[in-house]
Amino acid sequence: MTDRIDVTLGGRYTEETKHFSPEQYIAADRTGTLTGPGGTSCALIPANNPDCNLILPPDTATTKANEFTGSASIAYRAADGVMVYASYARGFKSGGFTQRIFPPEPVIPSFDPEFVTTYEVGTKLELLRRTLRLNSALFWSDYSDLQIILNDGVAPKVRNAGKARIRGVEVELEAAPARWLRITGGLGYTDAEYRALDERAAGITLGSALPNTPEWTANLGASLSLAEGPLGELRLRGDWSCKSGHYKDAINTHLLKQEGYSLINASIAWASPDERWTVSAGATNLTDKAYLLSGYADPVAVGVVEGAFSRPREWFLRTRLRF
Template sequence: MQNSPHTTPGIRYTDEAKRFDPSAQVIYRDYTQGVLPPYPDGVFIQYSRCLVGQSVPQLLPNGFPDPACVPTAVNPGGNHTLPAVEVSAKAKEWTPAVSANYKFTDDVMGYASYSRGFKNGGFSQRIFPAEQVTPSFTPEFVTSYEIGLKTELFDRRLRLNVALFQSDYSDIQIVVNEGIAPKVRNGGKGRIKGFEIEGQAAPTDWLRIDYGLGYLDAKYRSVDPSAFPVNLDSKFAFVPKWTTTVAANVTAFDNEKGKLTIRGDWYYQSSTFKDAVNSPQLFQSAYSVFGANASYTLPGDHFTVTAGVTNLTDKRYIQGGYVDLNVGGVAEATYSRPREWFLKVGYTY
């Protein structure tokens, strides 16, 4: 029996403000002090006096500001890297959403949804050397579309859910380096589209299989020049093309002696970059992660003891990092946790 469609509209209004006070961001020690005369306090403090103080610097033959530059009201002490004036980023946005679903049968439902969202702008806060104006970035917007099916088949022994989606981004907030400091820029427009399949299968009473498959196609549609070296051919950071997960849960026994469940799982992710500029030092090739555990529930269903292992093959993969080859030749990466064994005891009231 077919059912009538159900529609759920909605809208959200957001009035958000972020404030940043750079007055605590100062040069405490200038390692060029006394090294490059005529700058007895150091060349970086000299820069801050001229640039942050917004005096008109007279450049000497060596390219540095004239030591005659002095602190002003926005640069007390002469060592602030940004004007010591609070700045704010405000956003007032309406973000609508609507979803509709239709039950074709008791076991098959189709749905479609539309939504719009945003995240507010803000300020780059790690600044060095000094700048006259606090660098800012504007809100990022996304418009998302999704259609899909949710099903329970074969007397509910198979759950299969399928979704197709597309997200259109504008004013994408990305991080690029300028000198030795990272800055957030509004990089342009992009689109992520793909599909997801997930569900469960219970072919027998003692076996349950959880599964999932995801595909993402992420591309820039336009790139602002301020986002250089990001370009139209750059890959989105942290967006793998393929992801797969499979887990098997086996009930070894469930009787008056208690319940023993054994689980094994596998996760796969295709290659991806860990920064917007696609630094080769932060490229993570495709990898798999395996895990396993066993849980024993005592008679009475109150106590459960679980022992297991995560990252069974001790795979080390990059989770994030930072690269600055222009100044200092620094490349840092944060890696995954190693193989870990665990033992847990739980009590249910």
């Protein structure tokens, strides 16, 4: 718009169609809940399931989405190295089908798209003769038709069962106090809560925590150039990050709560004078921390809670050639 004001507008129209034709059969009934031919119990109507061995009807289900989503932002350069901005955007996550089913059901289960409208204001600063870059942002996101994973029988099912709000603040910095030193860091605070739930969200209340949404996140890293000469450059890198406690499932299962934890990585690298060759060695998860990546709980129908844990401490050796 002017030398100091930029305006960006965007729009996207999405037309999406998905089909699902289930071909899932019961090879053997070890649950005692089904019957064979001529029996009196059958999950699907006999015309569609005469042998009582179909998981879902032999039909084709369809979901459609025809959505226009847009975005807008304005940025103002208040001074050299000082910018403030505001943005708006709307997006959606596709709908689909729940395909892991048991016991059999008479209708193919599907779910609709999830929508989010997000707002953000922030600053981007370059200070101290451009040796310090400091970015900050306040964000607010409203979710509707929230896709929530909950158990139904012995299998998880995705349902559009509520609304949620996520808001918070993020601060990032990058500093170069000396030619041989680079420092990066970040701090984030997130306030997430359900705003509305319906009867399909059984087991969740407005006071439940959203899964995989830690309240606090932080990171800090440093890169040092230890030696630079005609034989190349020797570099040392270290990183630290942490997350506060959070749950891995929607119903906030106690055994699937990951307490706060920190991770440390480190590496050393040599680069040739022309940067064509790089050789590096290092280690990840130096403290050998075991933390949950994901989890699943069915305490009622099956009585099981399971989780997938992180990779342990590992070391690596890499060689890279640019050509």
